[in-house]
Amino acid sequence: MAEKINPKIKTFDQKEWVKTNLSYKKDSGSWAWILHRISGVALIAYLFLHIWSISPLVQGKAAFEQKMATYSSTLFSFVEWFLFAFVLFHALNGVRIIIVDWADGAKYHKQLYLYTWVIGILLFLAMGLIMFSHIF
Amino acid sequence: MELSVKILRYNPEKDSKPYFQEYKVPGVAEDWRLLDVLHEIKWKLDGTLTFRRSCAHGVCGSDGIRVNGKNRLACSILLKDLNYKKTIIIEPLPAMPIIKDLVVDMTSFFQKYEVIKPYLITKTPPPPDAERFQSNEDAEKLFESAKCILCGCCTTSCPSTWTNDNYIGPAALLKTYRFVFDTRDEAPDERLDIIDNPDGIWRCHTIFNCIETCPKEINITWHISQLKTRLATREF
Numbered sequence: 330m331a332e333k334i335n336p337k338i339k340t341f342d343q344k345e346w347v348k349t350n351l352s353y354k355k356d357s358g359s360w361a362w363i364l365h366r367i368s369g370v371a372l373i374a375y376l377f378l379h380i381w382s383i384s385p386l387v388q389g390k391a392a393f394e395q396k397m398a399t400y401s402s403t404l405f406s407f408v409e410w411f412l413f414a415f416v417l418f419h420a421l422n423g424v425r426i427i428i429v430d431w432a433d434g435a436k437y438h439k440q441l442y443l444y445t446w447v448i449g450i451l452l453f454l455a456m457g458l459i460m461f462s463h464i465f
Numbered sequence: 466m467e468l469s470v471k472i473l474r475y476n477p478e479k480d481s482k483p484y485f486q487e488y489k490v491p492g493v494a495e496d497w498r499l500l501d502v503l504h505e506i507k508w509k510l511d512g513t514l515t516f517r518r519s520c521a522h523g524v525c526g527s528d529g530i531r532v533n534g535k536n537r538l539a540c541s542i543l544l545k546d547l548n549y550k551k552t553i554i555i556e557p558l559p560a561m562p563i564i565k566d567l568v569v570d571m572t573s574f575f576q577k578y579e580v581i582k583p584y585l586i587t588k589t590p591p592p593p594d595a596e597r598f599q600s601n602e603d604a605e606k607l608f609e610s611a612k613c614i615l616c617g618c619c620t621t622s623c624p625s626t627w628t629n630d631n632y633i634g635p636a637a638l639l640k641t642y643r644f645v646f647d648t649r650d651e652a653p654d655e656r657l658d659i660i661d662n663p664d665g666i667w668r669c670h671t672i673f674n675c676i677e678t679c680p681k682e683i684n685i686t687w688h689i690s691q692l693k694t695r696l697a698t699r700e701f
Contacts, residue, residue: 339477340562340570346627349559353622354534358673362624429671431694435687438673 357442361422368419375412406460413456414449421445468493468502468544469552472514475563483563487552495549500528500539503555503567516567523680526616530567531556536618538680558621574617577633581641581659586652597649610643610688612681619675619685631664635675635685638666642688645695654699661696669693 343349355363382400385392399405425441428434434441468490475483488506500521507514516539518528523541530539533547533554547553561569591597613636620626620634641660645653660666666689675685 338564338570340564341475341477341483342562343557343560343569346560346624349627350624352534353559353624353674354677356673356677358671358677359624362670362672426671429686430690433687433690435671435673435676435684435690438671438676438686 365422368415371415417449467491471554473556495545499542515565526614529616529618536622536678541680560627577637583640588651603648618678622674622678625668632668638689
């Protein structure tokens with residue numbers, strides 16, 4: 330689309346998108362976008378972990394249950410709780426993006442971002458209560 | 466009051482890459498515009514400093530620069546709205562080729578702007594005895610989008626622009642809205658076809674940097690969302 334500038338003029342090309350992303354002042358929209366990407370990649374990583382961890386199913390019941398035993402520790406429950414946090418953010422922010430694109434969400438996007446966090450944290454704590462009530 | 470500013474300098478005839486130069490500007494008041502500070506430096510401290518400005522009142526849109534990490538118009542920002550007790554960092558607009566100091570090459574920005582045909586297209590002849598009619602209500606729908614002064618702050622603040630040279634950018638999309646939703650225009654589909662492209666409207670990830678930076682406070686993302694809805698529900 331865009332052609333290169335007049336080659337006779339010597340210019341300095343500022344094409345450092347990582348540096349620009351890190352140094353540009355970020356507001357709620359930027360953070361939502363960055364966290365959406367991070368949580369998305371984390372969920373893909375989780376998907377592979379999930380497939381790998383249920384793969385002993387093909388070796389029979391004993392192998393599967395041995396594998397599952399490693400996942401039933403309290404520490405792992407804690408990790409799972411944070412996995413839920415990633416799912417929550419990705420899902421709620423996804424709803425926020427739908428409202429922005431399809432309704433008039435762009436007019437109150439900052440409030441929507443705040444609601445994403447408020448609802449997210451409430452559901453996160455509620456899940457913690459469900460998951461760890463047998464310990465405390 | 467003495468103000469400390471750090472400005473990114475680049476002279477293509479001498480420097481291989483840009484570097485920061487610090488200035489201590491005496492006699493500054495908090496109701497000064499940032500442009501006044503740049504003038505003070507250029508007129509009294511260092512005549513080699515280069516920057517663009519024309520009207521100096523937020524209408525021409527030529528003095529878009531990056532201040533403390535965020536794009537702004539130098540003439541539309543007062544020192545008291547910045548954290549002036551600390552050093553103010555001034556850079557050229559990001560992701561654009563620097564010609565000298567704060568002057569960037571805006572060629573690609575205007576090329577993208579021209580792509581969407583930023584002029585009224587009509588196919589029927591005008592009424593013989595009057596102008597093409599538009600109701601007040603229909604005109605009001607365009608007021609916000611027509612406020613754009615093409616300073617380039619939005620397009621150069623967009624992370625999609627930083628990673629992709631070819632992304633059309635929020636300024637051009639806002640202008641698309643201005644003509645697609647103009648009741649007198651007779652080629653909305655022509656423009657929609659142009660922006661219905663992976664490097665067109667669909668590279669907008671609703672990051673909202675354009676709204677945060679717009680010196681005219683236009684809700685650009687809302688206008689883009691109207692175009693997205695229009696495209697997604699278009700009938701052939």
